[in-house]
Ligand SMILES: [Fe+2]
């Protein structure tokens with residue numbers, strides 16, 4: 659049994675919603691205000707600043723077949739597998755610095771930590787750790803899959819319309835490369851997880867649906883920007 663097509667179908671639909679949203683198009687076309695670019699950059703930093711810890715949680719419940727893959731991914735987040743030695747949180751700090759947002763970094767860090775607390779509490783909705791693990795795996799892989807497809811375009815937009823240099827944009831350009839492999843491995847790890855922990859296909863799909871019931875890309879990257887707009891109006895349909 660593979661739930662990959664089911665998971666990928668939801669990811670693809672949500673990526674279309676993200677890239678078709680008014681907010682994303684404004685960033686891409688240079689139509690966003692400076693404040694909106696900075697809010698987006700802040701949201702990316704807040705969303706991903708604790709990524710090593712989320713990967714470490716997945717590693718802690720990794721099924722044997724996926725253990726090495728998740729270990730490598732976690733070490734990569736921590737900057738322990740790279741020549742440069744930059745952890746991904748350090749690349750996000752570099753992004754804040756290069757974008758002139760260093761003064762707001764403490765606030766971003768506080769919000770990221772708050773999110774960690776929130777996510778950890780929300781997971782208690784599930785009855786078992788294996789369900790929480792599958793849910794987390796789906797959400798984390800959702801971002802790796804999306805970034806492998808979209809972060810290159812985001813880097814171009816931020817370079818052209820926000821004037822950021824390539825060093826500042828390293829977090830985006832790095833993920834446009836490494837997350838191609840991480841996303842592919844993530845799909846395999848999800849299937850390994852479902853098999854090892856003996857989920858029925860129906861139960862696995864229910865957890866995937868619950869985990870991805872709202873568009874987490876739009877919520878995390880544009881949540882406060884698009885506040886006040888009805889959920890069904892996020893697409894910029896004619
Ligand atoms: Fe990363």
Ligand SMILES: [Fe+2]
Nearest residue numbers: 802836837840
């Ligand atoms: Fe990754």
